[in-house]
Amino acid sequence: MISETAYAKINLALHVRRRREDGYHELETLFAFVDAGDELTAVPAEADRLSTRGEFAAKIDDPFGNIVAKALTALPHGRGWAVDLEKRLPVAAGLGGGSADAGAVFRMVERAHGLPEDWHARAARLGADVPACVLSRPCIGTGTGTELAEVAENDLQHCPVLLVNPRLPLPTGPVFAAWDGQDRGAMPQGTLREIALSGRNDLEAPAIAICPAIADVLAALRDTGPFLARMSGSGATCFALYESQEALSRAAATLAADHADWWQLSGKLR
Template identity: 70%
Template structure:
């Protein structure tokens, strides 16, 4: 029997960087949200864990044994292996938590087929700061390095969203390193819409300095009827939120053909 899961694209509706930590990480406050589309995983029982990668961005994953999907399988105890086919539809190094979303989907596949150990959350955190949020792939608030989670407001569920990437990979490390170190204040309180509108992404300026194309994408999105356009994570993907699917689809049709885009709705 084959099991299927979507690795839902992760968005940071707001991302406030508060301080550099002594361990090299950063103190964050963020509102995570997830799109109802992303990479696709199919799994079947196997004597050994296996991974096959397909899809538009498969070529960006050169070593399947170093892939976070295999790492996720390694940290989850099971009586038998899983052979997984990963359809890589999300760009890599794009601020969408693509690898973390893939790992989260693996956790859900293993939960359905074998169940989870009690310490699954700490096992997920070992793989990356975004992975615990991506396991559930539900709107939530993240603090600390992003692994300290609490339920978030759900008023934006179903909101039409458009993701746009200029097809320029942008590694997370250099963006954080380029952050100016200024604490611009905490994440606001309120509904998800209020937090998103009053919040910000503190990594937007350093990301644009490294990848000027981000500014072009944001300018194009802000020229549409979107009620919010912002960069996600450390970039270079940006998102726009709309009041209707028709507005979203018209905006997507007017963008440069060379840009990657994904239309969906918030979960």
């Protein structure tokens, strides 16, 4: 049996530069990953099978059209795998949940059989976040997010992070469509912390316009004293970074008491 965590993806910064003629957006983003997420296991089988369980399993409408099944189809891995997916991350939440699941499949296949040389192209065909999720370590994404570069220095490794979602799904398409088209400038350079602190998320305003609860989550997080709180991706999940585990624990307890209906996940950056 092979087991793998599909690490939650967050965008520490997300700068949208322009709309492209092909309908996509040119962007610059700083990917980071939390040391927790969905859990996958696989065992050899006569044919590929996918079973889902967990809090958010019901949100996956078609398990056989799921990106996990597509990732299996995209890679040679023997006769077949029976994959069990424990869906712990909310769906359509800015955490790359499906992309993270696909990235976990790529790493499982890598351990069992090795990856083909064109794995990056195969991953990109599944989704813009999938190549970064295969790596699941801090990196800078450009183009549509599939062109990846290393970060000069990961000075946020093991940083305590709190993820909070108001349990409201927010599809990516409408948020990008609501972006005002204004180029607010390139993502800064520097260490992971420097880029994160000096960066921004250009999708925050259009996401809040569609889902006002995001503003409530951000306000609640900022009241807990993090050194950075921001929306991830196209929302509606927001993250907060803390200087200590004690500060994170206090914040998590406060939000759990004040907003028991919100989903939250505590962890550390990889």
